Amino acid sequence: MDSLHISIPWTLAVTVLTALIGNVITIYFKRLRTFAVPTVGADTDDVNALKGRYVHEADVLLREGYKKFKNGIFQVVTPDGPRVFLPRKLAHDLKPYNRHEASGMKALADRHIGHYTTIDHESDIMLGAIKIDLNRNLGNFVADVEREVAHCFETQFPPCHEWTPLDLHEKLLRVVAQASARIFVGYPMCRNEEWLECSTKFALDVMIGAEKLKQWHPWLRPIAQYFVPEMTRIRGDHRRALELLQPELEKRSKEPGNTDAHNDMIGWMQQRAKKLGDRSFDSKELANLQMLTATAAIHTTRLAIIHALYDLAARPEYIEPLKREILEITKGNNGTLRKQHLTQMRKLDSFMKESQRHNPPSIATFQRKAMVPIKLSNGFHIPAGTIVQCNTNMLDEAPAEWGDPNEFDGFRFYKLRSKPEDTNKFQFASTSYESMQFGFGNDACPGRFFASNQIKIILAYIISNYDFKFEDGVVGRPKNVMFEVNVLADPTVKVLFKKIYRLDSTDDYITGCVFKSQLGITGTAIVAAFADSPEYSEQSTDEMMASVTHIPRVTHIFFCAYLADPDEGEPACINGAMPSNFLATLKKTSQIADLQFFVLTCGLTQYGLHQGSQKTPRKNYIPFLARAKGSASKFLLHSIVRAGKGCRRSREYLELDGHVSVDVVGMVNASTLQMVMSKVGGICGHVSQNAMAVPIQTKCFYHQMASASHIRAGRISGTRLHARPPVAEVEAELGLESEFKQNDLYNQIDSTKWAQCPEVHTLKELEIAKMLPPTADLKGSHS
Numbered sequence: 001m002d003s004l005h006i007s008i009p010w011t012l013a014v015t016v017l018t019a020l021i022g023n024v025i026t027i028y029f030k031r032l033r034t035f036a037v038p039t040v041g042a043d044t045d046d047v048n049a050l051k052g053r054y055v056h057e058a059d060v061l062l063r064e065g066y067k068k069f070k071n072g073i074f075q076v077v078t079p080d081g082p083r084v085f086l087p088r089k090l091a092h093d094l095k096p097y098n099r100h101e102a103s104g105m106k107a108l109a110d111r112h113i114g115h116y117t118t119i120d121h122e123s124d125i126m127l128g129a130i131k132i133d134l135n136r137n138l139g140n141f142v143a144d145v146e147r148e149v150a151h152c153f154e155t156q157f158p159p160c161h162e163w164t165p166l167d168l169h170e171k172l173l174r175v176v177a178q179a180s181a182r183i184f185v186g187y188p189m190c191r192n193e194e195w196l197e198c199s200t201k202f203a204l205d206v207m208i209g210a211e212k213l214k215q216w217h218p219w220l221r222p223i224a225q226y227f228v229p230e231m232t233r234i235r236g237d238h239r240r241a242l243e244l245l246q247p248e249l250e251k252r253s254k255e256p257g258n259t260d261a262h263n264d265m266i267g268w269m270q271q272r273a274k275k276l277g278d279r280s281f282d283s284k285e286l287a288n289l290q291m292l293t294a295t296a297a298i299h300t301t302r303l304a305i306i307h308a309l310y311d312l313a314a315r316p317e318y319i320e321p322l323k324r325e326i327l328e329i330t331k332g333n334n335g336t337l338r339k340q341h342l343t344q345m346r347k348l349d350s351f352m353k354e355s356q357r358h359n360p361p362s363i364a365t366f367q368r369k370a371m372v373p374i375k376l377s378n379g380f381h382i383p384a385g386t387i388v389q390c391n392t393n394m395l396d397e398a399p400a401e402w403g404d405p406n407e408f409d410g411f412r413f414y415k416l417r418s419k420p421e422d423t424n425k426f427q428f429a430s431t432s433y434e435s436m437q438f439g440f441g442n443d444a445c446p447g448r449f450f451a452s453n454q455i456k457i458i459l460a461y462i463i464s465n466y467d468f469k470f471e472d473g474v475v476g477r478p479k480n481v482m483f484e485v486n487v488l489a490d491p492t493v494k495v496l497f498k499k500i501y502r503l504d505s506t507d508d509y510i511t512g513c514v515f516k517s518q519l520g521i522t523g524t525a526i527v528a529a530f531a532d533s534p535e536y537s538e539q540s541t542d543e544m545m546a547s548v549t550h551i552p553r554v555t556h557i558f559f560c561a562y563l564a565d566p567d568e569g570e571p572a573c574i575n576g577a578m579p580s581n582f583l584a585t586l587k588k589t590s591q592i593a594d595l596q597f598f599v600l601t602c603g604l605t606q607y608g609l610h611q612g613s614q615k616t617p618r619k620n621y622i623p624f625l626a627r628a629k630g631s632a633s634k635f636l637l638h639s640i641v642r643a644g645k646g647c648r649r650s651r652e653y654l655e656l657d658g659h660v661s662v663d664v665v666g667m668v669n670a671s672t673l674q675m676v677m678s679k680v681g682g683i684c685g686h687v688s689q690n691a692m693a694v695p696i697q698t699k700c701f702y703h704q705m706a707s708a709s710h711i712r713a714g715r716i717s718g719t720r721l722h723a724r725p726p727v728a729e730v731e732a733e734l735g736l737e738s739e740f741k742q743n744d745l746y747n748q749i750d751s752t753k754w755a756q757c758p759e760v761h762t763l764k765e766l767e768i769a770k771m772l773p774p775t776a777d778l779k780g781s782h783s
């Protein structure tokens with residue numbers, strides 16, 4: 001007890017003394033570090049006010065410096081001491097210096113006291129994996145990333161049937177983290193909640209921890225780090241990252257014949273370490289590098305997306321042309337993105353670049369720490385150890401041919417690229433003397449091509465699936481928030497999202513049966529109407545329009561009516577033509593603009609997507625379908641897959657004979673559906689007892705919803721399919737390469753047992769989950 005009494009005053013005394021000595025020495029060194037260049041705001045004596053201005057309005061300060069000293073070097077007083085800003089033109093002088101002479105990484109590490117925050121860690125393995133392996137593989141990941149993006153929207157976002165306010169900062173952090181993790185750590189790790197949390201929080205801990213620790217005197221930081229919670233968390237983040245990664249690494253190491261052949265950042269890093277003979281590289285280092293990569297990638301990318309969305313919401317006139325570009329480009333590919341699609345999205349690329357020009361990640365990029373003394377062409381000496389950066393965001397420095405530099409022209413770069421000689425210039429990821437948002441020179445951001453793809457995929461998803469606008473009261477583009485030279489999007493602004501239910505292409509959706517009481521027509525009636533007409537498959541949409549104009553706006557569509565015919569080709573022909581023509585008709589009459597749910601139910605007969613001996617996909621349907629009108633004529637399976645993709649993307653419902661997502665949230669079997677239909681006044685056309693309507697969350701095709709437990713429970717019996725399903729022969733045509741794997745077909749479904757499954761919804765549950773309108777509102781009878 002006594003020793004404690006003595007030790008506290010002593011400890012305090014030593015601490016105060018240390019701080020005092022430290023202060024004196026620091027002031028002395030700071031004096032030494034003052035540069036022989038003018039200081040912005042030197043006319044005021046209030047140094048603290050100047051520091052405060054740097055923190056909150058560095059943009060104003062740098063503009064003042066630019067106006068006053070034009071092409072001259074100036075310095076600014078900051079909480080970290082004076083900082084030197086070079087005019088853009090001197091970037092040329094610095095460019096030839098290599099990373100060991102003028103280091104961007106060291107500059108960044110110094111700013112975030114990387115020695116403590118652990119980011120002072122330069123790795124050739126990491127840089128090589130990003131610069132070479134990631135960029136080389138970009139094209140291979142577009143579909144995977146798109147899938148993760150879709151999965152994230154479907155699982156993390158509210159349904160947005162009505163205008164729903166979203167915190168974009170929070171939501172997009174998750175989307176970008178998961179989409180990036182798909183490539184950094186592969187599937188299924190990219191969906192591991194703890195990993196995602198760990199890899200996103202680490203960057204925040206570094207940034208906030210650094211700011212907090214900087215409040216302490218440098219001499220006290222070795223001890224003070226233990227009083228800053230974020231610093232403790234950083235250590236925990238590293239530990240946790242290793243723990244989480246370990247099982248994945250072990251799993252990989254046990255894979256036959258391979259340890260590190262996975263095509264993702266883990267694999268690339270492992271391969272590089274091996275090639276470089278780096279014996280110090282182990283799982284711990286791998287986990288650390290993963291944290292660093294995520295830090296560089298996730299927050300920057302998220303911010304660029306938020307800025308772009310704010311710009312779009314403030315200038316909605318750009319949304320329609322962008323949407324048109326996206327839909328036009330993806331039209332021929334089931335709405336699924338490919339690498340070349342991203343390249344073709346020139347308007348979107350231009351908009352992203354213009355958004356970044358006005359809202360760069362930092363207003364002073366090309367930041368370098370001189371590791372050796374550097375002499376610039378104007379005679380200025382940069383002493384070793386000094387950090388310099390370029391004042392890169394003076395919009396008026398743009399070349400005259402760019403047009404008014406201060407205006408927001410979303411298609412500025414699109415127009416500039418229209419000259420044949422400039423077609424590959426001015427891209428979002430291009431760096432140049434005029435566009436330094438990603439830095440400049442050899443060490444410009446190596447992740448920018450990847451970031452460009454990620455941003456396009458996410459923006460394209462949002463633009464084609466949601467309407468969005470600012471919440472009431474937000475006028476114009478919300479002003480950015482400055483933190484030192486970093487440009488942040490205002491985190492208090494909420495953007496409202498509303499899901500788009502749109503039929504882009506007739507073969508994206510198929511229908512047949514709708515609620516009579518709501519829609520005034522039933523599937524049976526539709527079928528009957530068309531079947532009555534000998535020309536049903538030949539009838540043009542214009543002709544059909546005359547017969548359906550009485551239908552009110554459709555909100556729910558159930559597809560469970562197929563025509564059967566002893567001639568197998570005939571129903572296929574009917575099924576291909578009738579629904580697509582019918583939908584085209586409804587689309588023309590705008591009666592499906594309010595569509596909320598789409599349910600497809602299929603039985604096990606006649607539908608052309610079946611497998612197994614008697615249910616081989618009917619390649620022989622193709623000639624028959626060729627007679628059908630519209631794009632559904634290609635192949636019924638094609639249409640259904642497309643319908644599935646449409647459903648997946650819009651959180652609607654689909655059943656494909658048990659080949660559904662592993663993430664199924666619930667399902668309705670045929671008898672439930674029939675009950676629903678009869679209760680609400682609808683009627684099912686032809687529904688097989690084995691049919692089910694399944695709410696789909698993600699990828700809908702060729703995953704088994706039926707698990708071994710279902711088989712054991714006697715709900716399902718299975719048949720092993722042949723190794724390569726016949727449909728694989730047309731996989732390229734379907735745009736579904738490598739989707740078709742050997743599968744078990746579960747085709748004997750006991751619907752009574754299914755109805756007792758916990759995951760099968762009752763009608764009441766569907767109502768409660770708002771999957772169906774309340775039955776009370778749905779009275780009526782079918783005709």
Ligand code: HEM
Pocket residue numbers: 104105127130293296297298300301304361365366367437438439440441442443444445446447448450451
């Ligand atoms: C919109 C998103 C992004 C922005 C705005 C951005 C911006 C930047 C900037 C300004 C630099 C400094 C370059 C220089 O000083 O010349 C940089 C460096 C870096 N970025 Fe990015 N970045 C983004 C995305 C990414 C991604 C996705 C990755 C990883 C996959 C990444 C990895 C890196 C790395 C490793 C460096 C250091 C390069 C070196 O020192 O050689 N960045 N980034």
